[in-house]
Amino acid sequence: MSNGRPVTAFFVVVWCTVPAVVLLMLSFSAGWRFPLVLPASFTAGHWEDFFTGNSSDLQASCLVSLFIAAFVGGLATILGFGCSRWIASHRRKNLLLFIAYFPFVLSPVIFAVCLKYFFLRAGLAGNLAGVIFAQLIIAFPYSTIFLVSFWNNTIRNYVAVASTLGSGPAYINRHILLPAAKSFLLTCFFQCFMISWFEYGLTSVIGYGKVQTLTIKVFQFIGEANIYYAALSSCLLILPPVLLLWFNKKFVLQAAR
Amino acid sequence: MKKWTDDIVPRLLLLCFAVLPLVLGLGYALLYSFGIVGTLSTGVTTLYWAAAFRSGGLISSFVYSIYLSIVSICLCSFGGLWLACHMRDRLRQGILSYFIYLPMAFPAVVTAFFFLQFLSNAGFLSRVLYLLGWVHTAAAFPGLVNDRHDIGIIMAQFFSTLPVFVLLFLSVIENENLRGLTQIAQTLGAGSRQTWWRLTLPLLMKKSAPTLVLYFIFKLGSYEVPLLLGRSSPETISVLTVRKMQRFNLLDIPQGYAIAVLYAMVVMLLLIVSLKPSKQEAYV
Numbered sequence: 001m002s003n004g005r006p007v008t009a010f011f012v013v014v015w016c017t018v019p020a021v022v023l024l025m026l027s028f029s030a031g032w033r034f035p036l037v038l039p040a041s042f043t044a045g046h047w048e049d050f051f052t053g054n055s056s057d058l059q060a061s062c063l064v065s066l067f068i069a070a071f072v073g074g075l076a077t078i079l080g081f082g083c084s085r086w087i088a089s090h091r092r093k094n095l096l097l098f099i100a101y102f103p104f105v106l107s108p109v110i111f112a113v114c115l116k117y118f119f120l121r122a123g124l125a126g127n128l129a130g131v132i133f134a135q136l137i138i139a140f141p142y143s144t145i146f147l148v149s150f151w152n153n154t155i156r157n158y159v160a161v162a163s164t165l166g167s168g169p170a171y172i173n174r175h176i177l178l179p180a181a182k183s184f185l186l187t188c189f190f191q192c193f194m195i196s197w198f199e200y201g202l203t204s205v206i207g208y209g210k211v212q213t214l215t216i217k218v219f220q221f222i223g224e225a226n227i228y229y230a231a232l233s234s235c236l237l238i239l240p241p242v243l244l245l246w247f248n249k250k251f252v253l254q255a256a257r
Numbered sequence: 258m259k260k261w262t263d264d265i266v267p268r269l270l271l272l273c274f275a276v277l278p279l280v281l282g283l284g285y286a287l288l289y290s291f292g293i294v295g296t297l298s299t300g301v302t303t304l305y306w307a308a309a310f311r312s313g314g315l316i317s318s319f320v321y322s323i324y325l326s327i328v329s330i331c332l333c334s335f336g337g338l339w340l341a342c343h344m345r346d347r348l349r350q351g352i353l354s355y356f357i358y359l360p361m362a363f364p365a366v367v368t369a370f371f372f373l374q375f376l377s378n379a380g381f382l383s384r385v386l387y388l389l390g391w392v393h394t395a396a397a398f399p400g401l402v403n404d405r406h407d408i409g410i411i412m413a414q415f416f417s418t419l420p421v422f423v424l425l426f427l428s429v430i431e432n433e434n435l436r437g438l439t440q441i442a443q444t445l446g447a448g449s450r451q452t453w454w455r456l457t458l459p460l461l462m463k464k465s466a467p468t469l470v471l472y473f474i475f476k477l478g479s480y481e482v483p484l485l486l487g488r489s490s491p492e493t494i495s496v497l498t499v500r501k502m503q504r505f506n507l508l509d510i511p512q513g514y515a516i517a518v519l520y521a522m523v524v525m526l527l528l529i530v531s532l533k534p535s536k537q538e539a540y541v
Contacts (some may be wrong), residue, residue: 113502
């Protein structure tokens with residue numbers, strides 16, 4: 001009963017894959033006019049433009065997005081690891097977690113318009129540093145909340161035993177905590193990377209359209225009714241998360257089990 | 258002394274990246290909405306709050322956003338429950354265990370763009386129906402985006418959230434050893450219908466409740482999907498707030514801040530409801 005029918009499984013696979021297939025098709029298309037179901041012709045021209053750098057700064061946007069997401073993901077994970085340890089052992093853990101949850105669950109675009117004045121005053125609006133800082137305001141609380149669950153009694157007992165046997169903090173961090181937390185840290189990095197990679201509202205408000213990430217580009221192409229480049233940008237946006245999800249499922253979760 | 262130095266870095270981090278942005282952002286929005294700061298500052302006034310409520314956009318926007326969030330969460334809960342309970346083994350291993358993750362790789366803006374291309378009058382679905390001879394012009398296809406039934410928004414949100422709910426229910430089933438509990442219930446004489454209504458469903462919903470409320474909050478503030486697929490009136494809270502803030506009419510800006518403050522208060526209340534009574538952390 002819990003295995004389901006093959007036909008249901010087939011429909012679930014279709015539901016999950018059709019968007020990716022349609023977007024990939026559109027990125028290779030030319031002349032997709034009504035009522036054609038398939039485009040009049042297929043071309044690799046849009047992708048060639050991307051790889052040769054001739055496509056409305058799409059290559060630069062991709063690199064900017066990658067840099068921001070990797071930086072935000074890495075920094076949020078490192079900072080969140082330290083902060084989550086402090087919160088996990090704090091007597092007011094629930095209150096601190098509530099504080100961490102609040103910026104994470106607020107609509108990023110509403111949060112951004114409320115903070116815009118301060119970013120302007122600090123000279124952080126419309127530049128890369130400002131967008132990174134703004135995204136950290138969402139990613140850091142997330143990583144802290146995520147990593148709090150790592151600090152359970154077993155880990156605390158390991159640390160206590162190691163301390164009793166004479167290990168210093170550096171040794172404990174290097175030989176006990178980091179190996180034990182490896183899969184947690186990797187998953188946390190992937191999640192924070194994706195939070196940053198997917199971000200549109202906050203980036204558009206704080207970045208003032210000057211920090212052209214891929215999500216900003218997709219909206220720009222939709223506004224210009226350039227569906228082929230919008231589809232190409234969409235494919236570029238989907239690719240890293242697909243790889244990360246596959247890697248996460250294949251290696252990290254299996255290793256954790 | 259050592260304890261204090263150990264504490265200072267995490268305290269500063271929490272202050273810089275969580276407390277300070279919240280206090281500054283919401284404090285400024287509150288002061289602006291009461292006319293205390295900002296270009297139009299003339300001293301304390303409730304004029305902008307009254308205008309925000311009187312114009313009608315605020316109430317209808319909140320009702321509309323709540324409606325969309327409830328519909329999305331209910332559909333995803335039904336779908337997720339059904340898949341998690343009926344296709345548990347397939348979702349754990351094999352090809353389906355990979356494909357079910359795929360929608361999670363779609364940013365909201367890409368999901369919105371796809372459904373715009375799929376459901377619009379000249380979209381993919383319309384073309385397939387034309388090929389089948391069911392419609393004869395693009396205009397004859399019923400508008401499924403920017404429509405008054407919000408089909409585009411609901412489908413986009415269903416697509417992006419369903420996998421999350423499937424994974425949520427699967428993890429609850431595993432963590433709570435639901436299979437074992439079901440076997441015990443059936444050994445004790447409970448029928449499959451009784452087991453479902455009195456054991457499986459209540460347990461799954463109770464354990465998933467904090468996460469469901471969190472997702473309700475996320476959906477309440479969603480921006481990209483309603484912006485691309487929604488109608489012009491009423492607008493969702495995020496779309497309305499940003500539109501008010503980015504207008505050339507300066508009188509609209511304090512109203513935008515008033516809506517932002519009200520939204521933050523609603524989120525805070527929901528978060529308290531979500532996290533406090535169960536004394537448990539949501540599945541993040």
